[in-house]
Amino acid sequence: MTKRAQVVVIGGGIVGCAAAYYLAKRGIAVNLYEKGTIAGEQSSRNWGFVRQQGRDPAELPLMMASNKIWQGLEKELNTDLKWKQGGNLRITEDESQLPSYRAWLEIAQDHGLHTKLLGAKETKQLLPGLSTSVVGALYTESDGQADPSRVAHAFATSAGKLGADVISRCAVLGVQTSAGTLSSVATEQGEVICDAVICAAGAWSSRLMSSVGLRIPQLWLRASVGYTTKGKELTHCGVWMPGVAFRQGHDGGFNIAYGGKYKHDLTLDSLKFVRDFWRCYQKYNRAIRLNLGRRFLQDLTGNLNRFPNHRTLDPAPADSVLQSALQNFKTSFPNQSDIRFDRTWAGYIDATPDMLPIIDCVDKPGGLVVATGFSGHGFGLGPIAGLLAAQLALNEPTSHDLHAFRYQRFYEGKRVEPGNVL
Ligand SMILES: Cc1cc2nc3c(=O)[nH]c(=O)nc-3n(C[C@H](O)[C@H](O)[C@H](O)COP(=O)(O)OP(=O)(O)OC[C@H]3O[C@@H](n4cnc5c(N)ncnc54)[C@H](O)[C@@H]3O)c2cc1C
Numbered sequence: 001m002t003k004r005a006q007v008v009v010i011g012g013g014i015v016g017c018a019a020a021y022y023l024a025k026r027g028i029a030v031n032l033y034e035k036g037t038i039a040g041e042q043s044s045r046n047w048g049f050v051r052q053q054g055r056d057p058a059e060l061p062l063m064m065a066s067n068k069i070w071q072g073l074e075k076e077l078n079t080d081l082k083w084k085q086g087g088n089l090r091i092t093e094d095e096s097q098l099p100s101y102r103a104w105l106e107i108a109q110d111h112g113l114h115t116k117l118l119g120a121k122e123t124k125q126l127l128p129g130l131s132t133s134v135v136g137a138l139y140t141e142s143d144g145q146a147d148p149s150r151v152a153h154a155f156a157t158s159a160g161k162l163g164a165d166v167i168s169r170c171a172v173l174g175v176q177t178s179a180g181t182l183s184s185v186a187t188e189q190g191e192v193i194c195d196a197v198i199c200a201a202g203a204w205s206s207r208l209m210s211s212v213g214l215r216i217p218q219l220w221l222r223a224s225v226g227y228t229t230k231g232k233e234l235t236h237c238g239v240w241m242p243g244v245a246f247r248q249g250h251d252g253g254f255n256i257a258y259g260g261k262y263k264h265d266l267t268l269d270s271l272k273f274v275r276d277f278w279r280c281y282q283k284y285n286r287a288i289r290l291n292l293g294r295r296f297l298q299d300l301t302g303n304l305n306r307f308p309n310h311r312t313l314d315p316a317p318a319d320s321v322l323q324s325a326l327q328n329f330k331t332s333f334p335n336q337s338d339i340r341f342d343r344t345w346a347g348y349i350d351a352t353p354d355m356l357p358i359i360d361c362v363d364k365p366g367g368l369v370v371a372t373g374f375s376g377h378g379f380g381l382g383p384i385a386g387l388l389a390a391q392l393a394l395n396e397p398t399s400h401d402l403h404a405f406r407y408q409r410f411y412e413g414k415r416v417e418p419g420n421v422l
Pocket of ligand 1: 010011012013014015016033034035036037038039040041042043044045046047048049050051170171172173200201202203204205208223224225307311312346347348349371372373374375376377378379380381
């Protein structure tokens with residue numbers, strides 16, 4: 001059966017659900033298609049950090065605008081998102097890192113973001129029980145955190161209440177064009193004629209968009225996370241220190257990961273984009289382990305391009321990495337020594353060569369908005385990214401300059417410098 005919508009959103013992660021919400025709020029007829037479940041992939045698997053600190057100067061204004069939205073989001077969506085504005089601490093044990101911390105302080109200052117460089121004593125005051133020696137920390141008190149399992153759902157539910165059609169377990173199979181402009185999308189439930197499409201398909205965007213001739217350099221980085229049993233009350237901050245990154249959840253458990261350790265499961269895309277990502281491989285060769293296995297075979301047989309075969313990407317967590325993160329946490333906080341992992345999981349980060357997203361209305365086909373490649377930053381950016389994608393789909397001036405996030409930047413012959421993951 002052929003349906004009709006003004007805008008079709010592909011992907012029910014935080015970006016797609018936020019876009020659908022902002023469109024529905026404007027009275028636009030919007031259909032959102034999700035191949036699996038809402039927030040099944042990155043948007044429920046992340047650390048939950050809503051962090052402005054350490055962001056690329058191009059991304060910082062967007063992240064600051066998103067932070068403002070986050071502050072009123074529970075009220076706006078009328079849902080408890082477990083939002084806490086407890087700040088973010090980036091701790092170092094290494095004196096030689098301080099110049100880079102100071103350099104980032106200048107960026108924060110330029111953008112009017114209050115951030116301090118704390119000494120060892122002040123850092124320890126914020127983290128009672130910290131027993132390892134530290135040199136200092138960057139501290140941004142307006143950073144926050146929320147429960148990833150709640151946010152995309154809250155956007156989707158609110159969008160639905162405003163009239164959006166949110167359809168799960170229905171993959172978009174392709175986008176159809178007519179005379180250089182998109183005309184409809186093919187879904188598992190039939191064709192949908194529309195005026196605009198927002199591709200917010202996370203790790204699948206590159207594959208999906210290749211059907212309309214876009215070459216989106218995007219690779220998957222597998223990152224592992226664990227949630228522990230209840231610990232002693234420690235902090236409201238999000239903390240990233242050598243060997244472990246953590247935040248304490250509302251029930252007292254800790255979300256724990258080993259910041260800066262990833263696996264890259266090789267696929268045919270690893271070969272296709274090898275030149276685009278070469279500088280990333282060089283910068284991150286210590287942080288990223290290459291793994292040749294099941295995903296490569298899936299890609300060779302064409303299986304990875306059949307979206308309904310992959311309702312939810314659920315990669316295996318790296319147990320040894322998580323165990324060492326937990327051990328590092330316990331070494332730093334000996335009074336938390338009785339916690340253990342209650343559950344562990346992994347997710348694929350959709351990385352671009354410069355670790356910045358693409359948020360753009362591409363030239364061809366007309367009417368196509370791409371909002372993808374959030375490179376480990378998309379939970380925090382989700383609300384503003386959804387709003388911007390909605391503005392682009394409506395062909396309106398955007399509330400922020402999106403030049404740094406244009407699709408074409410990879411094809412202008414300039415060297416693309418790798419940024420930071422997460
Ligand atoms: C372990 C981990 C830790 C992270 N930590 C943080 C953090 O602390 N802070 C932060 O800001 N960011 C973090 N991130 C990144 C953040 O989670 C992502 O950038 C963000 O969730 C991306 O949202 P999205 O909506 O673009 O993509 P996703 O959440 O991946 O959603 C895309 C959706 O599109 C669907 N889809 C794909 N193809 C199709 C199709 N053909 N038809 C229909 N549906 C389709 C998928 O099923 C998926 O549900 C982390 C990521 C990971 C994996």
